[in-house]
Amino acid sequence: MDEQSPTRSAAVTERVEPAIAGRTFDAVLFDMDGTLVDSTPAVERSWATWGAEYGLTRSALAAGHGQPASQLVRLLLAADQIDGGLARIAELELEDLHDITVLPGAAELLAAMPADRVAIVTSATRQLAEARIAAAGLTAPAVVVTFDDVTHGKPNPEPFLTGAARLGIDPSRCLVVEDAPAGIKAGRAAGCATLAVTTTSTRSELDADLVVDSLAQVSIVPGPEGFSLLVG
Template identity: 40%
Template sequence: MPTPPLAARGLLLDMDGTLVNSDAVVERVWRRWAADKGLDADEVLRVAHGRQGHATMAELLPGRPAEVNAAENEAMLAQETSDVEGVVPVPGAHAFMAAIEPLPHALVTSADTALAAARMGAAGVRMPRLRVTAENVSASKPDPEGFLKGAAELGFAPADCVAFEDSGAGIAAALAAGMRVVGVGPRAGDHGPTVHVRDLTGIRVEELPDGAGIRLHFAETATATA
């Protein structure tokens, strides 16, 4: 059965895994960190996707002082920002971003501004004018704060927005904010998004007449999961 389209007023976009594939550098950085701490790297990566670094550290090393996590997070951000080898666009990202350029949309990412600029630039993906980055929130995904701020920036109620996410933490954050979620890529399907697509080639964006909003159409390979 075809997946029904979703109607929205605004779109909120995660970056890593959704618009750009940065898995290569994420794995390099977090595997080094895991080895240094004597932790299982695969378990670390299972937790790390979608979160700010200090939040990952707090979950994996409970009881460690927050200031230690913050300092290591700063060092890790510097490593990630300078290492863009292997950062590429998710299939369909360029066409998708061109289609939504005149429509209300914002980036909601766990990266800070410098890292977001580095990765979007490396992948050649257009940076949205409106952005909610790590500097703009007090809590990392899966907390909904970033998505709620993104909806407020667009001037729409959360229920009128559709979020695009790839990770469990990100999908949980958007759902907690009261949004429908398009899960993008192989990680997303296990976390209960509203619709799951393999990549951004599976989406067609329709601008409704007279400012009535946006309709998202999905390829036959998409699945409605919630």
């Protein structure tokens, strides 16, 4: 999820895991929360308040990591509580934009990609995505796919398929960058290669082609047949 310039030493290429070594891509589809921006403190505060108001445990809330808020609300609340619950979590999250920062390497990695070959694909609503991107001071690419743009959120592949389509790139030529198991599952289902960062999940939870601890370890390198990765 972090972004990096293509200036790292070529000596680190041998450290790239076999599942993704030698592959090239035409576009990169980045998740937002936990991938490009660190919104975890704000997210946890908002959902803790919301959960307390509805009498829910932390473990019940944790099950929805990486999925759209509306999916989690519909899973946890009775039918007659859903509309109120959705409105309340939206209110809480839009009110709490404190401590939201760009994750290490994220801005560099975005800047390394041509503008027409990169997208943000997030489970957040359009309003929340724009608010968090602005709060982090991150420059968003032209293509930003939010939950408002799709019928089915992650782990359904629709968000990443939509991102690839808006860029005009075959999903099989796209690299998905994620921090959550639901996002990795969505990227795989879309036919994309997957890169995971352990900002919010453990390595054992991330079934990606490549897992790194920080995007500051990753470089995008342009070539005649697309972009490749250096890790180190």
